[in-house]
Amino acid sequence: MEINNKTLVWIVIGILLLAVVYVTFFKGKTTGAATNGKLDTTGWTENEKMNYEMHGTIPARLGASSASAGSGMVGGC
DSSP: OOOOHHHHHHHHHHHHHHHHHHIIIIISOOTTOEETTEEOOTTOOHHHHHHHHHHOOOOGGGOGGGOSSTTSOSSOO
């Protein structure tokens, strides 16, 4: 059974499309994510809240998925 190149390309495109749809709708929902432009800070310590308000740093225990920038900094110093 021989699969020509065009069929193989369309199969790969279909798999990539399904992966993008899955990541967009199902993996995009994270705990502690921003709602209405503000992060959910319930469960944060007072020190973590102060660091976020003053420096824009997001606690490392929340993981990189909730940080909008790679460094976790909002404004940077």
